[in-house]
Amino acid sequence: MMVLLVSVTVLLVIISAAQILKIAELSAISKGVKVYEISEKDNRVQAVLMLVFLVFYFSFFAWQYLKWSHLMLPVSASEHGVGVDSLMNVTWLFIIPVFIITHILLFWFAFKYAFKANRKAVFFSHSNKLELVWTLVPSLALTVLILYGLNNWNKIMTPVNSEEDHVLIELLGQQFSWGARYAGDDKKLGRANVNYIEGANFMGIDSTDNNCKDDIVVKGEFHIPVNVPVQFVMRSNDVLHSAYMPHFRAQMNCVPGMKTQFNFVPTITSKEMKKITNNENFEYLLLCNKICGAAHYNMQMNIVVESKEDYAKWLSSQKKFGSSLPNPSEGGALVETQK
């Protein structure tokens, strides 16, 4: 009822405001007032408003920064993320000064050169020198950014060397939950495909593939050891999803019919992060970041980063895929593994 009243009031106010405006305008027009002319005084007011706006805009920026910067993502919890963060900071160092200087120029000029009847504008139609300057200077700045950026990018996208000690995990997205599968002792993921999905085997693991016997499937939460490279392989059962792990500066889409990959080295355990963020309830998260249906907004999995020992303990307490099969000997022939 309250809302209804408010809405009706708002509507009435709008209608009457429109009526008043209309009457005022009609009478002005009939008196010959040129409602489209900008008087010098009016022009002055607008010019001053330009400066007011400049101040407002910068203060708003500063206010947001002061009020919200502590809500931003905490320090990167992965090795490459540190590089990403410093690249980000360098980029801000380019962006913010340009933002500030150009805005000062823009609104200052607008204020300063507001119309005066006795002044002439300066006929200045081009200057090759100036134009060359503002082609070359941005080009140089961009060269730096591009080189720095691509250097990071190439490092990030290089997969983990399979000789190296690492953890191999497959992430599977489906409407609307995640599953994670560990490759197990053989460091090989058994073959999987949607055709094998049945009952609890939501990841579609092919039980005839011997590589799958020691695979470990978990839901709801997965663990990774600190300071060990983690190689992720992403898959999807149905539509596109995106495995987004913001604290690790990591993201990769999950594409049905295709395997994608990403890797990082976690550097801060969950426990340490709780301290850093001053938040007892802090958890690393895996979110879905590609529109995937009605419950896209609620498709999450917790990530626990812990010491190597704790991780090993946790892993050994998990059930192996082979042990859930009805008859382990049934599979028979060794099938060559997929890469």
Add this chain to the structure above:
Amino acid sequence: MASITLQDLNTKAEIRKKTAKPLLWIGIVSIVMFFSGWTSAVIVSKGGNGNWLNIELPFAFSLSTIIIVLSSLLFHYGLISIKKDNKKMLKLAVSLTLVLGLLFVVSQFYGWKELYSNGIVATGSSSTNASSFIYLITVFHVLHLLAGIISLIVVSVKSYKEKYNSTNFLGVEVSIIYWHFLGALWIYLFLFLKYIA
């Protein structure tokens, strides 16, 4: 504004004269982009697919190629004739082109029939992307060709009514540009499907 004056008609004709061909050319650009969307799609699909099926094109498609080249040559001969005010030759050339155009469509149908009888189907579970693309691309080429056939019908009716002469043959020119384009497009698609897809 209400009534159209003679002067209006003159400007209209003049505008048409100046712009008919450029309009067509840019239309052609957009059709080219449309098909290059699909041919690049074929390349992308093929690249991402380990078991891409290489399909042997039916013989009828080669026949179609010959037909459409012949038709273009004939039509061009018609244009040369009308430039020399030879109305009779134009009639003959245009109607033959029309017949060849229709033959092209028939030949394409035979091509699809042949594909189909070889078990290559456009949709459903036994189709593959390679087979779907072949049908899709060739069918949409024929759809564009139908517009060409309509223009040929118009041009031949007008040439039988002797509407064209050595100073007025814009309609023929426009129609011929499109027809040549359809031929060139087909040759490109044919070679693409044969050697790249």
Add this chain to the structure above:
Amino acid sequence: MSTHHHHDQDFLFKYVFSQDHKMISKQFLITGFIMGFIGLIMSTLFRLQLGWPGESFWIIDKLLGSWAENGVMAPDKYLALVTMHGTIMVFFLLTAGLSGTFSNLLIPLQIGARDMASGFLNMLSFWFFFLSSVIMLISLGVEGGAASAGWTIYPPLSALPQAIPGSGLGMTLWLVAMALFIVGSLLGSLNYIVTILNLRTKGMSMTRLPLTIWAFLLTAIIGVVSFPVLLSAALLLIFDRGFGTSFYLSDIYIGGQVLEHNGGSPILFEHLFWFLGHPEVYIVLLPALGITSEIISTMTRKPIFGYRAMIGSMVAIAFLSTIVWGHHMFVTGMNPFLGAVFTFTTLLIAIPSAVKVFNYLTTLWKGNIKFSPATLFSIGLVSTFISGGLTGLILGDSALDINVHDTYFVVGHFHIVMGLSAIFGMFAGVYHWFPKLFGRMMNNKIGQLHFWITIVCAYGIFFPMHFLGLAGVPRRYYTNSEFPLFDNLLDINVLISTFAIIIAFGQLLFLYNFVFSALRGPKAPQNPWDSNSLEWTAPVEHIHGNWYGDIPEVYRWPYDYSKVDENGEYIGGKDFIPQTTPLYDNETDEAH
């Protein structure tokens, strides 16, 4: 002109099936604005949900009906609203509404042509657009709801009704509407290009064209090159949805079933879509840049600085825009080398953009600025173009994009650089050329108020979104309340939504000003802004053929404002010299 005999028949051909570019322009404008207001209302509704998640609203209950039980919208219907909002804003308001209106109005008038190359195709172009708008709106009411897969309609979500209800009939209608839209837009573009290239009046060389015309030309060229590719992508999707092909689909298990589709890839769709999708950003933006260049020059009483560099940078932007699409796909698993190439091409676009910004600034420098609402919105555009463009350096950098891709950072970025810039350009154009559109003038004071409310709220809405993004909030989320991680961010969302409500009401000022002025505003003088370009020599009332008698001849470029001789006196005695004025003896031609 002559007396009217068949009045009723005239009405139909004058207002409905008109082939006159000025009438078609108004048709585009009004249809575009109606769609725009619908898009705006949608955004206000879903902002209510984001600001106060799960709370019941009377207005949502009334407007959304079965989409919102007890006044709380359903999660999939939230996505339907977002999808339709994006589609409507990008295509219907800012492609057809902006480019359609001003290309149609200004091309013949500013180049000195009687009309478009083909009035008939032009009329068809509008009617395709209109039909497409109607179908798009109808799709809101069908079973399962409107398309809900985002305006980018990525398959498989958009291909499978099992995946989300909106991918049923709603999606089909979306595709049909877009196919019609593309045809309409192509017909329009054909006409614009050919008209500009072939029907310029005597003396109107390419280097004497106003920048508006250059912008429309390049926009149309990008359109002709990229829209057909979207059509080809949409057709493949239609076949996948209805005819059992598998261009985009493979290995899918949904609704307890394995689908028969095999061998395709959604990535293919992304490539084809973004081959249009990125140029589309510039289809939206370039006309706004052209419009504001023209306005800023006129209202500062100065020539636009670096006319040739402005053209050059627009050409560069147009060209580069077709080879950067991959920056939307850095995290799709594409080859990292390709990713590097796309980073390179993307960041290159910053160079011509920077040139444009500095040229705008130099044009303002030592001008004599009159703050009409059009001027204000043009200055606003320079601000949004800078503010939004700069964050593009982050998104275009593949290494940085990993962590902000698809977050609210992106939403903030593209609304400012594309949404606001284009909208500001459109408002500026309407205020400036209203006298040409309706033969009447708009009210300045209301226009100025409209500007200040709009720019303050617009930044109030979109600036904080960058912070949300940096906190890791993904876009297209029905609510952020499912994650403890985001609990502290609710304040930001409340602030954004509050501004969103105010801005929506602020647009009523414009609506009022527009409608009132079109009907009862004071009659327009011949050349209200003392402008040089050709359209102001045409009679205020709309006549067929644009000029009585011969089309005027052009002798100079359109930017001879405040040109002085050696003694510092205005050449010609005034601070502007229209293009139709022959060169004076003591004068050199700027457009050498």
